[in-house]
Amino acid sequence: ARFRADRRSIPGWTRSSSTSRSHSTRDTRKSTSTSPIATPFSAPLCEAAWFTTSSFESYSDDNTKVGYERLLANKTLEAAYPLHEGKRDVPEEEPQNPRSSLRRAWGRFGAWYKYQPLDHIREYFGEKIGIYFCWLGFYTQALIPVAFIGLLVFLIGLGGMQNSIPGKEVCNESDSYPDPDPFSDGFLMCPPCDGSCDFYNLSETCYYAKASFLFDNGATVAFAFIMCLWAVFFLEFWKRKEISLAFRWDVLGFEDMEQQPRAAFEAVAKEKRENPVTGRLEGYIPPGTYYAKLTQGVVIILFMVCLVLAAVLAVIIYRVAMIATFSKQATIRPYSSLFSSLTGAVLQLIAIAVLDKVYQYIAKFLTNWENHRTQTEFEDSFTFKMFLFQFVNYYSSVIYIGFFKGKFNGYPGNYNTPFGFRMEECGTGGCMIELTQQLAIIMVGKQVLNNCLELFFPFFKAWWRRRDTKDRNPEDDLGVSRWEEDYDLADLNQYGLFAEYLEMIIQYGFITIFVAAFPLAPLFALANNVLEIRLDAYKFVTVLRRPISHRAQDIGIWYSILDGVARLSVFTNAFIIGVTSEFVYRELYSYTVGDGNLTGYVNHSLAKFDVTPKNIGEDTIRNSDFLKEQNITLGDGNELVRYGDDNFTGLYCRFRTYREYSNETGEHVLTRFYFQYLAAALAFVIVFEHLVFLINAFVAWIIPDIPSDLKSQIERESFLGRQALRERELQQAEALQDKREANDMVSPV
Numbered sequence: 001a002r003f004r005a006d007r008r009s010i011p012g013w014t015r016s017s018s019t020s021r022s023h024s025t026r027d028t029r030k031s032t033s034t035s036p037i038a039t040p041f042s043a044p045l046c047e048a049a050w051f052t053t054s055s056f057e058s059y060s061d062d063n064t065k066v067g068y069e070r071l072l073a074n075k076t077l078e079a080a081y082p083l084h085e086g087k088r089d090v091p092e093e094e095p096q097n098p099r100s101s102l103r104r105a106w107g108r109f110g111a112w113y114k115y116q117p118l119d120h121i122r123e124y125f126g127e128k129i130g131i132y133f134c135w136l137g138f139y140t141q142a143l144i145p146v147a148f149i150g151l152l153v154f155l156i157g158l159g160g161m162q163n164s165i166p167g168k169e170v171c172n173e174s175d176s177y178p179d180p181d182p183f184s185d186g187f188l189m190c191p192p193c194d195g196s197c198d199f200y201n202l203s204e205t206c207y208y209a210k211a212s213f214l215f216d217n218g219a220t221v222a223f224a225f226i227m228c229l230w231a232v233f234f235l236e237f238w239k240r241k242e243i244s245l246a247f248r249w250d251v252l253g254f255e256d257m258e259q260q261p262r263a264a265f266e267a268v269a270k271e272k273r274e275n276p277v278t279g280r281l282e283g284y285i286p287p288g289t290y291y292a293k294l295t296q297g298v299v300i301i302l303f304m305v306c307l308v309l310a311a312v313l314a315v316i317i318y319r320v321a322m323i324a325t326f327s328k329q330a331t332i333r334p335y336s337s338l339f340s341s342l343t344g345a346v347l348q349l350i351a352i353a354v355l356d357k358v359y360q361y362i363a364k365f366l367t368n369w370e371n372h373r374t375q376t377e378f379e380d381s382f383t384f385k386m387f388l389f390q391f392v393n394y395y396s397s398v399i400y401i402g403f404f405k406g407k408f409n410g411y412p413g414n415y416n417t418p419f420g421f422r423m424e425e426c427g428t429g430g431c432m433i434e435l436t437q438q439l440a441i442i443m444v445g446k447q448v449l450n451n452c453l454e455l456f457f458p459f460f461k462a463w464w465r466r467r468d469t470k471d472r473n474p475e476d477d478l479g480v481s482r483w484e485e486d487y488d489l490a491d492l493n494q495y496g497l498f499a500e501y502l503e504m505i506i507q508y509g510f511i512t513i514f515v516a517a518f519p520l521a522p523l524f525a526l527a528n529n530v531l532e533i534r535l536d537a538y539k540f541v542t543v544l545r546r547p548i549s550h551r552a553q554d555i556g557i558w559y560s561i562l563d564g565v566a567r568l569s570v571f572t573n574a575f576i577i578g579v580t581s582e583f584v585y586r587e588l589y590s591y592t593v594g595d596g597n598l599t600g601y602v603n604h605s606l607a608k609f610d611v612t613p614k615n616i617g618e619d620t621i622r623n624s625d626f627l628k629e630q631n632i633t634l635g636d637g638n639e640l641v642r643y644g645d646d647n648f649t650g651l652y653c654r655f656r657t658y659r660e661y662s663n664e665t666g667e668h669v670l671t672r673f674y675f676q677y678l679a680a681a682l683a684f685v686i687v688f689e690h691l692v693f694l695i696n697a698f699v700a701w702i703i704p705d706i707p708s709d710l711k712s713q714i715e716r717e718s719f720l721g722r723q724a725l726r727e728r729e730l731q732q733a734e735a736l737q738d739k740r741e742a743n744d745m746v747s748p749v
Contacts, residue, residue: 081491081545083482085124088542098124099541107541109534116533118245125540126549127251131242132497133533135555136504138241140529142234143511146227147526150519153223157214164213166586169602171206182651183630187606190412190653193324194422195619199626199653202602205427208338212433215517216581224516224573225692231512231566232696235559236703243706246553247714253553265373285371297366301385304359305392311351312397319344320424341427341434345441348397352442353449359389364495379498380557386502387561394442394506398514401435402572402580411607411657411668413615426656432517432581439518443510447528450503455535457490489545500536501558504529508562512569516576574688578681588680593673606654607668608661613638616653 086097088107096104102124106117116137122130161167172186181188187202246252261269261282269283322340363385372378406426410416416423427434507528511521540547577583589601609615611627613634621627621634632651635641642648658674661667706714 079487079491079545081486082548083486084546086482102537103541107534107537109531109538112530112534116537122249125547126551127249128550128552129497129540129547130249131245131552131555132500133536134241134245135238136500136529136533136536138238139234139504139508140526140533142230142237143522143526143529146230146511147523149226150223150515150522153219153519154214156219157217160217161210161213164210165598166582166601167206167210167213169600170202170209172203181654183626183632187602187654188652189606190609190655191616191620191624192425193320194415194617196324196623197620198624202606202654208427208433212430214433215436215519216430216432216583218583220516220519220581221577221583223519224577225688227512227515227522228566228570228573228692229695229699231569232699235563235566236700236705238559239705240703240707242554242559244710247710251551251553252714261373262375262378264368265371268371283373285373290370293370297370297385300362300366301389304355304362304389308355308389308393308396311348311355312400315344315348315351315397316400316424317421318347320421338427338437341437342441345397345438346445348438349442349445349449352393352446355393356390359393360386360495363389376556382495383498383502383557383561386498387505390502390506391509394446395509395513398435398438398442401431401438402514402517402576405431405434407579411659412609412653412655413612413668430580430582432576435514435517435576435580439510439514439521443507443518443521444524447507447524451528451531451535454539486545490543492540492544492547501555504532505558505561505565509565509569512565513572514576515569516573517580570689570692574685577688578684584681584684585677588673588677592676604673605656605658607657607659608652609655609668611640611651611653 085099088099088103090096090100092104098120102117102120105111105114106121116133118130118134118137121133170186180186184201185203189200189202191197191199243252265285266283269285271284271286272281273284274280275282319340322343326339363382366385367378367382370381372381405424408416409423409425507525510518511525515521585605586598586601589604590596590598593604594600611621613621618634618638621640627633631643631645632640632648633643640648640650658671658677659668660671662669704711
């Protein structure tokens with residue numbers, strides 16, 4: 001049961017009266033330190049230092065809990081937290097406290113267009129949280145220009161969608177449309193699956209073909225190039241902003257000094273060794289023990305990655321099954337690919353959310369079990385685990401559609417059938433539109449889900465806690481105290497800020513790694529982040545208990561992850577344009593075959609295959625409703641015959657591949673155009689990435705990491721520090737010399 005602490009009745013109760021940092025706790029400790037808690041606290045660092053490093057007598061077998069964590073574990077304390085400074089809502093005409101000032105100027109949605117009061121955030125929550133909000137605001141501002149460029153690219157695609165020559169040819173709207181295939185009003189396509197699937201007209205996918213032009217056009221290529229450069233400019237200018245902020249907040253070089261062992265590490269490490277730097281005895285864990293734990297952790301992580309891949313495979317099987325089911329229904333067959341892709345993406349999003357929650361618990365357990373020496377090492381290890389898993393979890397299905405789907409499925413008469421099933425194919429509009437759908441649903445769905453959970457889950461926790469404390473009797477003279485009001489709020493655990501960073505990094509990956517397939521991604525990210533800033537601000541000021549402050553000079557390992565994602569985006573966008581989209585196909589056809597235009601492009605991209613049991617499958621032919629309508633069936637010799645038509649010589653269907661029948665081999669072989677395409681695609685990828693990396697290197701060279709005026713200030717302070725040290729040493733030397741001379745004068749001869 002929760003207790004009600006009262007300093008008038010509990011011995012050893014200490015409570016601060018500071019107007020800048022308030023704190024109260026039940027002092028039932030047996031501390032190894034002989035000095036009491038300083039009252040009042042002059043800074044949040046005092047709170048953090050005592051509450052995280054003081055050791056207490058253990059009332060349980062858990063030796064990893066030290067400081068307030070041990071008191072919470074053995075139920076000596078039910079909660080420990082710094083207090084908010086006053087009420088969150090104060091009438092405008094009354095004097096404002098720091099909390100209400102932040103609530104009015106920062107923690108409400110009506111202030112979305114205002115700059116963030118970073119110095120006040122840092123004073124109230126500490127540097128670590130202040131730097132997070134500074135980075136989030138800087139990132140959101142940087143999205144503004146590329147968001148509008150992405151919208152312009154989308155409008156260009158929307159305007160040209162109806163005039164696309166390939167789209168018109170698919171929809172039978174082109175004046176130069178070739179003669180239709182036999183028994184069809186256009187192109188007769190081969191069945192997309194074995195057994196239950198049927199032949200269909202390409203014109204049934206008219207909407208799909210036109211929609212693909214929205215995101216698969218020349219403007220998208222230019223935008224992908226711009227986004228690759230934007231990622232570099234963003235990181236370069238953030239480095240300058242970050243170091244300027246660290247200098248202003250007096251935390252520059254903090255991580256170089258922060259090498260104290262974690263209290264939890266000291267509690268578990270039984271062996272003691274002298275630190276070669278400080279000369280103090282510190283806990284020590286043998287390397288063999290440490291690396292054995294890391295190895296076991298890697299095995300668990302690989303198992304979770306396999307679960308993610310299994311979820312992707314399950315969704316692939318679902319899509320294949322849906323296409324096979326809907327292909328038999330003439331009314332919904334044109335939308336079978338669209339429906340299966342959309343519902344498959346929703347199922348993938350659900351699987352991602354579930355696996356994400358499961359892995360969070362596993363990653364927390366593994367990181368605590370590994371027991372890293374410093375807090376920086378602890379946070380970096382947890383960050384690496386979570387980002388590695390999240391990368392696979394969120395991006396694996398997108399990578400599959402972008403780079404693998406439809407590339408290894410074979411062709412009629414020679415399908416690849418691993419595990420006895422035909423591999424999944426891209427729709428007639430190509431894999432680009434399916435990639436766009438997958439990105440849009442996962443990215444936007446993730447943002448909506450996270451925002452709902454961030455807003456409503458803390459409210460639910462606070463409501464649930466108030467249910468447990470509804471019988472509280474306020475003091476007659478004082479009413480409900482501040483610590484009791486804050487007790488009813490939700491708490492922010494040590495991983496809370498990590499979740500905020502990770503959410504933004506995953507979003508950053510969507511708008512850089514796959515932006516060539518979804519130019520609207522920066523616009524959705526901008527809209528989300530404008531809401532995210534105020535939502536997080538409202539949550540920190542209103543919904544959450546005040547977290548213990550921590551110092552930091554930068555965003556830590558997140559910068560290295562951002563840099564790695566930016567470099568990866570160059571390769572992924574180059575391959576998406578060169579391999580997944582039809583941009584290189586179309587440009588090569590226009591230059592080599594189409595005399596400067598795309599007339600006849602669709603016909604050129606569809607190979608002809610005879611409808612035979614070898615190519616299509618005997619069961620597929622016998623079950624085909626289309627062939628039955630045309631009075632076509634298999635004869636005694638497994639050849640196609642048509643009742644009442646003695647001139648019938650056979651039938652062919654179309655399949656998206658660059659192959660042609662060879663009389664020499666009796667097989668369908670790759671055409672010369674396909675090898676020209678491979679050369680052109682490879683050349684495009686090489687030129688694209690080399691040009692981007694060349695410009696990036698030039699930008700990194702001309703933009704210094706430290707602004708020139710700040711560099712001068714740092715050098716000036718360093719000079720003054722060395723000068724003061726020399727003067728101090730000189731004064732000490734002169735004082736020592738004077739003392740020696742005085743001793744010589746009074747010494748007996």
